[in-house]
Amino acid sequence: MASSNPVAIHLVSLGCPKNLVDSEVILGRVGAEGFVISQRAEDADILMVNTCGFIESAKQESIDAILDLVRLKEDDPAKRVVVAGCLGQRYPEELAKEIPEIDAIVGMSEYPRMPEILGGLMEEVRDARRVHVGEASHPAWSEDSRLRLTPRHSAYLKISEGCDNPCTFCSIPSFRGRFRSKDPDFVINEARELVANGTREINLISQDLTSYGLDIDGEYLLPDIMESLDKVEGIDWIRLLYTYPYKFSDEMIDAVARLDRVIPYIDMPIQHIDNTMLKRMGRRLGEDGTRDLFRRMRERIPSLVLRTTFIVGFPGETREQFEKLVRFVQENALERVGVFPWSAEEGTPAEKLPDRIPEQEQARRVEELMLAQQEVAFAWNRARVGSEVDVLIDSVCDETGFLLGRSYAEAPEIDSSIRMPSGSGQVGELVRCRITGTDDYDLVAELIENEKEGKSEPGITVEGKRLA
Secondary structure, X not given: OOXXXXXXXXXXXXXXXXHHHHHHHHHHHHHHOOOEEOOOHHHOOEEEEEEOOOOHHHHHHHXXXXXXXXHHHHHXXXXXXXXEEHHHHHOHHHXXXXXXXXXXXXXXXXXXXXXXXXXXXXOOOXXXXXXXXXXXXXXXXXXXXXXXXXXXXXXEEEOEEOOOOOOOOOOHHHHHOOOEEOOHHHHHHHHHHHHHOOOOEEEEEOOOHHHOOHHHHOOOOHHHHHHHHHOOOOXXXXXXXXXXXXXXXXXXXXXXXXXXXXXXXXXXXXXXXXXXXXXXXXXXXXXXXXXXXXXXXXXXXXXXXXEEEEEEXXXXXXXXXXXXXXXXXXXXXOOEEEEEEOOOXXXXXXXXXXXXXXXHHHHHHHHHHHHHHHHHHHHHHHHHOOOEEEEEEEEEOOOOOOEEEXXXXXXXXXXXXXXXXXXXXXXXXXXXXXXXXXXXXXEEEEEEEEEEOOOOOOOEEEOOEXXX
């Protein structure tokens, strides 16, 4: 590099937890090569945004973040602007043309070269090449030595890349590539490294956890990798995020029920319940199969918490089909639900479907379904009052001094919180609490004295009985 002073990098990470892991890997790699990380964009030499390119609103957020960094460069032309992530992978040439102030666009396959690319930007004689984007289906390499952006006690662990599922609404395979499993040894070694750095909650992530191992030896190895992780000393909770219903087998159900550190929380987007809608969406499991799967999971996994997501306003969705979905939510008492309006994604089969639902009607359906789910969620919260739970303390509220934490039933970032009085414990500590009240989606709890670092099962108990 032209200067002997260390180059400072400021990174804005957008999008999903998978993108967050990518950001942590990038920061870890460049930090190991002598770059320094700047919390303030104004103090940095290189301004980077790790973008999301999934849906229209995420793409717009990414564009806005890029333009924010460009404005800082206008004030200080010595700064460099770098775009990484899904938007850069998906639209590299378009971004280079429309925003000429971008100095480099780096695709995911080029992340191992990130220190070299960034160092080149600071040379007096620079490479004229701005776009560094290769094939999307790069190997699923080790992601060790990350510079963590999450609290040290909780971490995401990515076990695969890409997706082979044929969902008609989804553009992810076009920029994340085909499904590739990470080597099991990589996964276990990363988990051990995270634990050595203070992590006690491991959240397994992927585009499709369920397919793990299929490209290694033709078998679904999710139960095997769960069993291996369950043996890693120091982990308290292992949580499954992003499972795919069609392939979720009895063996996987039994692994969740049997393994001590795998908590009974499963995130499984099903998108709809009407067979016609599911077929149009390219989903492989219909209504009967979904209901049967949920029944088997409830029967065999004590205290199970199910999270799912739905798409409403998909092309051709009739009022009757939507109302069927509302009834399904009301009748099945799903603990956690997210609802999203369909958006036309460039290059997807659904983009070409007729009978689009007007945006206003889509918004009405989102609100109606969320109100139905709100009744379910609030009723479940009320039922939890008086129960005892292990709570992992995440943070201290700056305004009130209250501690904010989660039980096994709350995933980080996407679910609600449990509020406790100050002095109930330290951030990163696991404490035994009693739920004393509700605050809409959140819960209020008090410490059960002499029960810090409780090692009981993660389930919720009320008067000695299990409650899910």
